[in-house]
Amino acid sequence: MRQTKTLEHRDRSRPWTATDLSKAELLSHLQALLAEKVRAVEAEITSTLDARNSDTKSSAGDKHEVGRAMIQQELDRQEAQLAKLRTFQQDLARIPMESVSERAVFGSLVHTDQGPYLLAIGLGPVVVNGTTCFAVSLASPIGQSLKHKKAGDVTRFNGRTITVLRIS
DSSP, rough: OOOOOOOOGGGGGGGOOOOOOHHHHHHHHHHHHHHHHHHHHHHHHHHHHHHHHHHHOOOTTTTHHHHHHHHHHHHHHHHHHHHHHHHHHHHTTTTSSSSOOSBTTOOOEEEEEEEEEEEOOOOOOETTTTEEEEEETSSHHHHHTTTTTTTTOOOEEEEEEEEEEEEE
């Protein structure tokens, strides 16, 4: 089970100050995390294929076909999950490391008073060197709220005011 710290328990009377998280170390961490998830899903697929292929025809007939159909559904789910993870890997590879936009766009690391947000892929909270960062898609509600903001801009999300401190 992955353990993550949440920002909900921090003292909200003080502004978020851990803005030393670098984009390079965050992306490296996310690439390693995705590679690990891909390996795990590939192992699950191999195991499911082995189960399907070792399932011999029984005299039960319908029972056998139902079992094979359930295995196929599981295999389809795993393959869809693998495809999504590979898309995430491709999206991360498209993030430009050198260029920094003045405004929050795809690939921006947006440092806010509520914590850092990477606008790229929807993985949720990830902990890197003790700092929780939120990896969110630009299509998500928070991604849309932060999109095109610049340092000093303020946005409201879920009843909270979020101030953009800087973009990297």
